[in-house]
Amino acid sequence: MFADSNLALRQQALVNGVWVSSTKNTTASATESAVDDSWHEVVNPATQAVIGRVPQLTEAQMEDCISAAEAAFYQWREVPAKQRCATLARWHAAIVADRERLARILTLEQGKPLAEALGEIDYAASYIQWYAQPAVLERSAVLPYGDTPTSMLVVSEPIGVCAAITPWNFPAAMITRKVAPALAAGCSMIVKPAPDTPFTALALAELALEAGIPAGVLNVVTGEAEVIGGTLTRSAKVRKLSFTGSTGVGRYLAAACAPTLKRLSLELGGNAPFIVCEDADVDAAVQGALDSKFRNAGQTCVCANAFYVHDSVYEAFADKLVARVKKLQLGRGDEAEVNIGPLINEAALTKVEQLVADAVAQGATVRCGGARWAEQAQWFVPTVLTEATQDMRCVKEEIFGPVAPLVRYSDEAGLLASLRQQEAGLAAYFYSQQLGRIQRLSRQLEVGMVGVNTGLISDAAVPFGGVKASGMGREGGQQGIEEYLETKYIKLSQ
Numbered sequence: 325m326f327a328d329s330n331l332a333l334r335q336q337a338l339v340n341g342v343w344v345s346s347t348k349n350t351t352a353s354a355t356e357s358a359v360d361d362s363w364h365e366v367v368n369p370a371t372q373a374v375i376g377r378v379p380q381l382t383e384a385q386m387e388d389c390i391s392a393a394e395a396a397f398y399q400w401r402e403v404p405a406k407q408r409c410a411t412l413a414r415w416h417a418a419i420v421a422d423r424e425r426l427a428r429i430l431t432l433e434q435g436k437p438l439a440e441a442l443g444e445i446d447y448a449a450s451y452i453q454w455y456a457q458p459a460v461l462e463r464s465a466v467l468p469y470g471d472t473p474t475s476m477l478v479v480s481e482p483i484g485v486c487a488a489i490t491p492w493n494f495p496a497a498m499i500t501r502k503v504a505p506a507l508a509a510g511c512s513m514i515v516k517p518a519p520d521t522p523f524t525a526l527a528l529a530e531l532a533l534e535a536g537i538p539a540g541v542l543n544v545v546t547g548e549a550e551v552i553g554g555t556l557t558r559s560a561k562v563r564k565l566s567f568t569g570s571t572g573v574g575r576y577l578a579a580a581c582a583p584t585l586k587r588l589s590l591e592l593g594g595n596a597p598f599i600v601c602e603d604a605d606v607d608a609a610v611q612g613a614l615d616s617k618f619r620n621a622g623q624t625c626v627c628a629n630a631f632y633v634h635d636s637v638y639e640a641f642a643d644k645l646v647a648r649v650k651k652l653q654l655g656r657g658d659e660a661e662v663n664i665g666p667l668i669n670e671a672a673l674t675k676v677e678q679l680v681a682d683a684v685a686q687g688a689t690v691r692c693g694g695a696r697w698a699e700q701a702q703w704f705v706p707t708v709l710t711e712a713t714q715d716m717r718c719v720k721e722e723i724f725g726p727v728a729p730l731v732r733y734s735d736e737a738g739l740l741a742s743l744r745q746q747e748a749g750l751a752a753y754f755y756s757q758q759l760g761r762i763q764r765l766s767r768q769l770e771v772g773m774v775g776v777n778t779g780l781i782s783d784a785a786v787p788f789g790g791v792k793a794s795g796m797g798r799e800g801g802q803q804g805i806e807e808y809l810e811t812k813y814i815k816l817s818q
């Protein structure tokens with residue numbers, strides 16, 4: 325069942341290798357024009373046009389999915405690791421071959437410029453490529469402390485049935501960043517993508533089937549968050565939840581997983597400080613600010629949130645940044661030369677408007693932007709606010725929009741002390757050319773990831789994740805596979 329023949333959007337969920345619709349209201353024909361509550365409509369954030377619909381699976385269908393994933397796990401874990409990795413390599417190749425179509429699906433449902441969508445598809449594929457290397461699974465050890473040189477073994481084993489719940493802002497990378505290590509480890513996976521962006525996940529799953537990933541090993545379910553999430557968190561068969569999304573939902577899901585003591589990976593909200601020190605290369609810092617702040621129209625967890633600019637370079641940085649921001653092109657993601665796409669929905673736009681209004685009410689100056697685009701209300705014009713302070717909501721809260729508040733500072737120690745009060749701890753950035761300051765700030769910033777003289781830090785080879793309210797666990801790199809493994813000690817005696 326395809327909604328858009330050009331893109332071959334898959335309008336069904338994938339359960340145990342079968343494309344399924346909802347069993348809700350089975351009396352209502354799935355071909356009826358009126359959309360009943362067994363379907364969820366997906367809209368293009370740029371045009372608000374309906375681009376397709378996905379089924380609202382029932383609790384019973386979710387229970388069936390969990391049972392199928394459990395059966396598939398016990399078979400998949402017995403497949404030799406090299407074969408599992410070879411299957412992932414085929415999936416990677418299939419995605420690379422289909423990257424243009426995948427990017428167009430991503431832009432259609434999420435809104436980001438096609439160039440960024442192509443970049444995300446490549447980034448998403450790189451996680452599969454990374455975990456298709458059998459070497460990432462080298463974890464076992466033989467301890468020399470037993471009765472014989474080989475009587476004490478420490479081995480790593482797959483956790484079992486895993487669940488992933490993912491956000492709308494990176495609808496490809498947030499899927500493969502979880503599925504690739506899980507499947508490499510020998511686990512099976514049930515993915516619930518965000519309701520705004522299900523089609524990218526379903527397209528990736530289609531390619532996974534074609535690459536030979538067995539039925540039930542990868543499942544992509546769609547439906548009401550509480551129904552899907554409730555069955556996944558309540559089930560003792562599900563041994564692991566990997567969640568990427570807001571801190572509030574992360575806390576809720578962590579509590580829901582407590583009764584069954586699931587392993588958790590939580591990639592949550594951010595509030596990345598971007599510090600321009602007195603010895604910064606200001607031009608480089610401006611470029612880093614553009615790279616970090618305006619990617620995906622600011623709807624990125626590791627976006628620079630507020631800028632802390634030393635007094636001595638404040639005007640120079642602000643003037644140069646405003647000049648560059650004014651040149652950013654707004655438009656639909658499928659239009660050429662566009663840098664800034666629409667925000668994901670009306671709620672996101674309203675929140676950004678409120679944050680800007682709060683800042684202005686407290687004395688901030690709007691140097692550019694500051695409002696929705698006059699031509700298309702789904703866009704927020706890239707904005708630079710000067711004379712921002714740490715009392716403003718846009719500094720204290722995650723903006724998740726194209727707004728750059730600039731805060732002055734002169735006392736580095738005082739700034740670091742104030743940043744330590746932030747509840748988020750995902751990423752931080754700073755520009756400096758003094759080794760001592762670079763070492764000091766890199767160590768004293770309480771975050772999971774630090775960008776020094778760069779605004780772009782993400783890579784499949786590194787452990788991506790945060791501390792404090794930004795979550796726990798890491799995705800990518802050697803550490804990323806640990807999230808899907810359990811350690812077992814075996815003592816052998818004759």
Ligand SMILES: NC(=O)c1ccc[n+]([C@@H]2O[C@H](COP(=O)([O-])OP(=O)(O)OC[C@H]3O[C@@H](n4cnc5c(N)ncnc54)[C@H](O)[C@@H]3O)[C@@H](O)[C@H]2O)c1
Nearest residue numbers: 490491492517518549550553569570573591592593594625
């Ligand atoms: N740390 C990271 O790597 C990372 C990456 C991307 C996004 N994020 C964060 O995610 C947030 C934006 O994404 P979002 O708006 O999709 O977040 P969100 O928390 O609203 O939703 C994330 C996912 O959780 C699901 N969900 C919501 N309530 C649920 C419930 N009660 N039970 C089960 N599932 C539920 C949603 O349907 C979606 O699939 C931002 O805070 C951003 O910082 C973090």
Ligand SMILES: O=C[C@H](O)CS(=O)(=O)O
Nearest residue numbers: 493494497624625626782
């Ligand atoms: O929004 C969160 C993503 O993890 C950002 S990135 O693509 O990994 O940099």
